[in-house]
Amino acid sequence: MASQEKPSFDQIEQMARRHFLAIRGYHADQLLVQSEIREFLPQLRQLGWWSFPWRRVPRYSLADDQFIVSLVYVRHPPVELPTPLAAPERIYNRMEKLSYSPFGRILLLELSQREDFYTAIMQEPAALCGQSKILAELDVVEEIERLDIDEPTGHIYTLDQLVESLRHEYGVVK
Structure with a gap:
């Protein structure tokens, strides 16, 4: 089986930004939660970043049921x-x-x-x-x-922090 070349970080960053900014109503300062990050990370695998320990990243984000998440998203109307x-x-x-x-x-x-x-x-x-x-x-x-x-x-709270976390992992993982 031929090994796939590691994608450039620009490709990874573009994919992340495109994914989250495509979510209706989402903008870069919005709070990210674990489920949103978990939904995104398999795209990295499809891009060919097989060696990336992507399961670690959601641990650095807020769980969907944490108090501030419910305050920001669940409250009617939301903040x-x-x-x-x-x-x-x-x-x-x-x-x-x-x-x-x-x-x-x-x-x-x-x-x-x-x-x-x-x-x-x-x-x-x-x-x-x-x-x-x-x-x-x-x-x-x-x-x-x-x-x-x-x-x-x-913790990772925003898209910019997620991108920086991915950048760090990209530099660490060969």
């Missing part, structure tokens, strides 16, 4: 995503970190009712708690600060 976001990866990272705490979840639920949800999430924890109808009465700023919401989780 409207302005185009473009200033720092989508940082916003999603902060959201995920906040979701680790019951108080953070309350905060996210309250913020999701606001039109400026995605920009409000970038405020400092004390300011966020002060704007909360529920949390303003409680002394939870320290607990929210302990979440270290700006410390990277290592």
